[in-house]
Amino acid sequence: MINKFENENDFFEFTTVMSERGGVFNANNTDIKNVVIKIIDDIVDSDDRDETVKKYTTKFDCPNAKYYDVPEEVIKEAYNKADTDFIDALKRCKENIETFHIKQKREGYTIKQENGVILKQIIRPLKRVGIYVPGGTAAYPSSVLMNAIPAKIAGVKEIIMVTPPQKDGTPNPNILAAAKLCGIDKIFLCGGTQAIAALTIGTEKIPSVDKIVGPGNIYVATAKKILFGLIDIDMIAGPSEIMIIADETANPVFVAADLLSQAEHDVLASAVLITTSEALANAVTVEIEKQLSVLPRKNFAEESLKNYGAIFVVNNIDEAVKWANLIAPEHLEVMTKNPLELEEKLVNYGSLFLGEYSPEPLGDYFAGPNHVLPTNGTARFSSPLSVDDFIKKSSSIYYTKEALKEAADAITLIAGREGLEAHANSIKVRCEN
Secondary structure, eight states: OOEEEOSHHHHHHHHHHHHHHHHIIIIIOHHHHHHHHHHHHHHHHOSSHHHHHHHHHHHHTOTTOSOSBOOHHHHHHHHHHSOHHHHHHHHHHHHHHHHHHHTTOOOOEEEEOTTSOEEEEEEEEOSEEEEEOOBSSSBOHHHHHHHHHHHHHHTOSEEEEEEOOOTTSOOOHHHHHHHHHHTOSEEEEOOHHHHHHHHHHOOSSSOOOSEEEOOOOHHHHHHHHHHBTTBEESOOOOSOEEEEEEOTTSOHHHHHHHHHHHHTTOTTOEEEEEESOHHHHHHHHHHHHHHHTTOTTHHHHHHHHHHHEEEEEOSSHHHHHHHHHHHOOSEEEEESSSGGGGTTTOOOOSEEEESTTOOHHHHHHTSSSOSOOOOTTGGGTOOOOOGGGGEEEEEEEEOOHHHHHHHHHHHHHHHHHTTOHHHHHHHHHHHOO
């Protein structure tokens, strides 16, 4: 079921496959792009944008959505009816996420110079943010927490959530309960391109936002990429990825379980093991088949492993580190005799999980670091969702007349070299007398 490779050429071929997979999801599919543009244009040109959004919800999600804007009493009821164990679990996760993210909150600063110059960096929260919460093949209340909590810590004034209705037309009660716990201001039952378009341009009921965050399917990702610039976005998040570095000491049951934990997400998900042990590779292959047979989402996992799953047997751990840094996976686990020794060598990943008792789902739900992570190799240059994503930084400059005179020669010289005489003149007219 999972592909097994043993030489460098195979690894390079696999990186090509992964690159093509990323390209498909990264808004480069012309057919999908055309569909997305058609929907966006339809909503923009509509005399009743809300009705147009509802039309696409009926077409793509379900024909009988019970609500469009979910009433507050329905949200409260979902929270009150949720079983106490679930609410308690959400509260524990929320506390850990808050503890981790509160450290990210930053203040502006002021620089006062002896000549009277005052320079400032001013930190302000975004005014209004939209959160997209998936509700297709699976619904994720954890996504509500991971997106809303850093926004709240940043001080965002208003959070609007969009999420597709379930097939029976009702909102997912677990998502509503999580939204209530996080203090979401408004919830609308719509998904896909139409939800992203509505949050961007606004409708009578859905207010336009400054930024949209949260993962979604390929249509959501494509819409976010196309509309970026009118609004800010978190990232173009592709299908889930896990890579595990393991040696002969690793438990094959744990390794197989963790590979499958990501493969079950989506048929485009990727699960990769890099190991120095041929025996472990064989044991993991057997164990995958065993665990796969009882998975409710077996079909998703099978397709994922067939197309984007791999086991690589390498000569030593340094080779494993090299390939991990090249691929830059979303999730990177280390199951070796001394996992902490590799922390400094590994530099490209969304989130790192060290040791056999730090599985990836720990980060998905409970530990505290954000689970909205860069995918498709973008961990080489981008970061997980954080409080920084919900703020904007502005600068403030105050100069006295004397201070400007001190700087005038340097400014006019550079402006002259650039051929921008009006820039230079702006300084000269203040210093002539």
